[in-house]
Amino acid sequence: MSSIESLLQRMVDEEAIRRVLFDYTFHLDMNHPDELVNLFVDDCEVVYGPNFGAVGREAYAKTLLGIGTYFVCTSHHVSNVVIDFVGQDEARVRSVVLAWHRYTRERPDSTLYGQYHDIMVRVNGQWKFKRRELRTSGAKDFHVKEGVPIGRAG
Amino acid sequence: MSSIESLLQRMVDEEAIRRVLFDYTFHLDMNHPDELVNLFVDDCEVVYGPNFGAVGREAYAKTLLGIGTYFVCTSHHVSNVVIDFVGQDEARVRSVVLAWHRYTRERPDSTLYGQYHDIMVRVNGQWKFKRRELRTSGAKDFHVKEGVPIGRAG
Amino acid sequence: MSSIESLLQRMVDEEAIRRVLFDYTFHLDMNHPDELVNLFVDDCEVVYGPNFGAVGREAYAKTLLGIGTYFVCTSHHVSNVVIDFVGQDEARVRSVVLAWHRYTRERPDSTLYGQYHDIMVRVNGQWKFKRRELRTSGAKDFHVKEGVPIGRAG
Numbered sequence: 001m002s003s004i005e006s007l008l009q010r011m012v013d014e015e016a017i018r019r020v021l022f023d024y025t026f027h028l029d030m031n032h033p034d035e036l037v038n039l040f041v042d043d044c045e046v047v048y049g050p051n052f053g054a055v056g057r058e059a060y061a062k063t064l065l066g067i068g069t070y071f072v073c074t075s076h077h078v079s080n081v082v083i084d085f086v087g088q089d090e091a092r093v094r095s096v097v098l099a100w101h102r103y104t105r106e107r108p109d110s111t112l113y114g115q116y117h118d119i120m121v122r123v124n125g126q127w128k129f130k131r132r133e134l135r136t137s138g139a140k141d142f143h144v145k146e147g148v149p150i151g152r153a154g
Numbered sequence: 155m156s157s158i159e160s161l162l163q164r165m166v167d168e169e170a171i172r173r174v175l176f177d178y179t180f181h182l183d184m185n186h187p188d189e190l191v192n193l194f195v196d197d198c199e200v201v202y203g204p205n206f207g208a209v210g211r212e213a214y215a216k217t218l219l220g221i222g223t224y225f226v227c228t229s230h231h232v233s234n235v236v237i238d239f240v241g242q243d244e245a246r247v248r249s250v251v252l253a254w255h256r257y258t259r260e261r262p263d264s265t266l267y268g269q270y271h272d273i274m275v276r277v278n279g280q281w282k283f284k285r286r287e288l289r290t291s292g293a294k295d296f297h298v299k300e301g302v303p304i305g306r307a308g
Numbered sequence: 309m310s311s312i313e314s315l316l317q318r319m320v321d322e323e324a325i326r327r328v329l330f331d332y333t334f335h336l337d338m339n340h341p342d343e344l345v346n347l348f349v350d351d352c353e354v355v356y357g358p359n360f361g362a363v364g365r366e367a368y369a370k371t372l373l374g375i376g377t378y379f380v381c382t383s384h385h386v387s388n389v390v391i392d393f394v395g396q397d398e399a400r401v402r403s404v405v406l407a408w409h410r411y412t413r414e415r416p417d418s419t420l421y422g423q424y425h426d427i428m429v430r431v432n433g434q435w436k437f438k439r440r441e442l443r444t445s446g447a448k449d450f451h452v453k454e455g456v457p458i459g460r461a462g
C-alpha cells in the first residue's frame with residue numbers, strides 16, 4: 001500500500017472511530033440499549049468507577065436496563081478527541097465529556113465533567129469499543145458518588 | 155474519478171460541512187445576521203420548535219432580528235458531528251449543542267441541551283443548510299418553552 | 309507535489325493542529341505545566357485578558373505555577389474548531405471553549421464560555437502555539453473579572 005493510501009486509510013479510520021464515540025452518546029441519550037451494546041466487542045470491559053462497571057457484553061447490557069426509567073433525559077457532549085493507533089486495527093482514544101442528566105426522582109439535574117479513555121478495535125471492518133473507562137474530573141449533584149480519578153498532578 | 159480521489163473529496167466535504175456548522179455558531183454568538191442567512195439556501199426550512207421556525211431565507215432572516223437586543227451574549231458549543239452523504243451534493247448531519255444564553259431582561263442565564271438534525275446541500279461549490287431542525291433534550295431557564303423532542307425511547 | 313498529496317497533507321495538518329488544541333486542554337486539566345509550555349514556541353504570546361497574559365515561553369510558564377494549588381480540578385471542553393492556513397506552516401485557528409473550574413478556596417465552581425483565537429506555526433515538523441488569545445463570551449462565578457470581549461455586534 002502506498003504512503004498516500006495508508007495516510008488516507010488512517011484518516012478514514014479516525015473519522016470512523018469518532019463516529020463510534022458519537023453514536024454511543026446518541027444512543028445513550030436516546031435510550032437505545034441494543035444499539036449501544038452493538039458498539040462493543042463481546043469481551044469488552046467498561047469501567048465507570050472503582051466499584052461500577054462490567055466485563056463482557058452481556059454484563060454491560062445489564063447496566064443499561066435502568067436508564068430509561070432512571071433519567072428523564074440526558075445529554076452527552078464529547079469533544080477533544082485524540083486518537084493514537086496501535087497497529088492498523090487498534091487505537092487508544094482520549095476524549096472529554098460533559099454529561100448532563102435530569103432524573104425521574106425529585107433531585108437536582110447533574111453535570112459530570114470527565115474523560116473517556118478507550119481502546120477501540122476493528123472487528124469485521126467495524127470499529128468497536130474493546131475497553132471504555134470513564135474518569136471523573138469533577139461533578140455537581142451526580143448520582144454516582146465515586147468515580148475513577150483523572151490522576152491530576154498535585 | 156479514482157477511489158483515492160473520491161475518498162479524499164468526501165473528507166474535504168466533511169470538513170467543509172463541519173465548518174458551516176461552526177461558522178453558524180460563530181455568527182450567532184457574534185450577532186451577525188447577514189452572515190448567518192448566507193449559510194442557508196433560498197428555500198431553506200428552519201425548525202426550532204413545534205410552533206417556532208421559518209420557511210425561506212427571508213422568513214428566517216426575520217427570526218434573527220431580535221437577537222442583538224434580546225441577549226447580552228450567547229455561547230453555542232457544537233460537537234458529536236456525524237455526517238451521512240446522500241449522493242455527492244447532499245448530506246444528513248447530526249450534532250449535539252450546548253447553548254448558553256445571558257438575557258438583557260432580568261432573568262437567569264439559561265442552558266439548552268439539544269441535537270441539530272440538518273440537511274446540507276452543495277450549491278455552487280458551497281455547502282449550505284437546506285433544513286435545520288433543533289431538537290431539545292432538556293433545558294434550564296430557557297425562554298422557549300416548547301421544543302421539538304428528541305424522541306427518546308420510553 | 310500533486311494536488312492529491314497537497315490536499316492530504318492539509319488534512320493531516322488539520323488533525324495535527326486539532327490535537328495540539330486538545331493536548332493543551334488535557335495537560336491543563338492534568339496540571340502538567342511542562343507539557344503545556346512545550347506546546348508553545350519560544351517567542352509566544354498568550355492573552356487571557358486586557359491585563360493578564362504573557363510574552364515568551366518563560367513568562368508563560370510562570371502563569372502556570374499556581375494552577376495546581378489554586379484549583380481542585382478543571383475541565384476544558386473545546387469544539388467548533390475552524391482552521392485557515394496562511395501558507396504551509398502557519399494557520400489561524402478559531403474554537404470555542406467551555407471551561408469549568410472547582411477552586412481550593414471556599415467559593416462556587418465557575419464556568420467560562422469563550423473563544424480561542426490562535427496562531428499556530430509548524431516548527432521542526434511540529435505544530436505549536438505562536439499566539440493564543442482567549443476571548444470571553446460570558447462567565448459565571450469566574451475568578452478573572454475582566455476578559456477580552458468577543459466583539460459581539462450591538
